[in-house]
Amino acid sequence: MRGAAATLRGELIGLAGVVERNVYLVRRYVWWEIAFFIWTVANTLTIVFIAKGIEAAGGTIDVERTTTTLLIGAVIWAYLGIIFEVLTETVAWERWEGTIEYTFMAPLARPVHLFGMGVFAVFYGVVRAVFLFVIVAAMFGLDLPQANFWSAVLVLAVASISFVGIGMMTAVLPLISPEKGVQLGFIAQGILLVVSGVYYPVDVLPGWMQALATISPATYALEGIRDAILDGAGVAEVWDDIWPLLIIGAIAVPLGLEVFRRGERYAKRHGKLKRSG
């Protein structure tokens, strides 16, 4: 019992170490982080202005509702980008710096290592997503009197389990392909969102894409968050989106760990952990 407690304590300290390292990196690259955030805001604006553009072109739409719908899509896109970037690029970055061998030879359980990266990614992603949403909503003067932000945060939190699980699968890509692995992570992010109704209802997609949408956690995340923010849906009303997310998360996390484990074995078999090779 005491041994198990000591082991758990050691793993939690290790998990804190992963978070600590990422905090140091954000602090050391803070100007780059700010520059990247400005780019994210600009990118979000290019999407969100579409609603006003349609109205200016003579279309008849509820501009505020469409703007909010697009903003939620853009914020989730950016959030997912951070989750995948932290999980995928941390491995790639470590490999580039040469620290990956020291991390992988430390007595830290790999699931704990990956959860530590996931915890930081979610924390950092939520902070950025909140800033992004507030800034752009303020720029457009969006009035969201009935928004239920607690429900929205709950849906995002539950969806994050699945996102981290999928992020673990993409994190292994730089181990398998040191040169192109990170880019493959971005492709996974794009595919996930295009089938999930990021800026449009899933109904407009072709049948085969709609089939993929049913297994994408982003579909339920977007639906649930839109219901909560646009229509003030409470926890009971977004439950239809939460339970599929729980099921997908329960599959995605073990699957992500297994994919990473196999990728790590491949890297150790072929000598791909070291910096040059």
Next chain:
Amino acid sequence: MSAVEVTNLRKEFLRREGRFRRTRVPALRGVSFTIERGECVAVLGANGSGKSTLVRVLATLLLHDGGSARVFGHDVFADPRAVRRLVNRVSVEASFFKKMSSNENLSYAARFYGLTPSDTSARIPQILERVGFPVERRGEAMEALSRGMQQKVALARALLTAPVLLLLDEPTTGLDPRSKLEVQQFIAEVRSVHDATILLCTHDLDEAEVLADRIGILDDGRLIALGTADELKARYGAETLEEAFFAATGRALGDVSEEEGS
């Protein structure tokens, strides 16, 4: 129980030849040796002889293709986490997050070994001081430090976790003479004070002779000799270790083996 017990260890890498063809290149060809607790064994070898592969296998960073390796009785491949608790490593490249300071790099690395901030806040400056690193510079980014300084921080990182087996893979290569001497003195001190077992891979003959109890010669993935410096000289009828190495391998240490390993 031996500190390290390696038996008939084999490791191969796939090398791409042309678009579709791949050939298997042996990096370790049936290597066997033991290291007793508290002993320092140096492995000499030309570039590509398999030294780094041997260190990586013992550090649980590579999977083998045959044979066995045990560290203090723990199977390196079946029980890697038990091995990781006992081992640390210093390699030819210091390998840090370069924008982060030495203090930050050491702090997060120590957490991976279960050391809390209260454990490390006092210990990091102490260890940095012991390796001859100017403690007042511990907040500076690694990229602002000289290579010799970075290597001292790498030694501090390894020592912070109190390893019982220290794997040193050309720890002084590329250092200026003064830094090299300081690092060598520190390695000797670690061994005497901490009772650490050391496997030192190097192509510095003087370093091997000064620091090691026994010296092995690794050539083309084969450990062709292992003994004290005097035994090796006697075996090959040589006056110096350099002559013994040349007699054993037919090449100088600066040469590259035909079958370059990882």
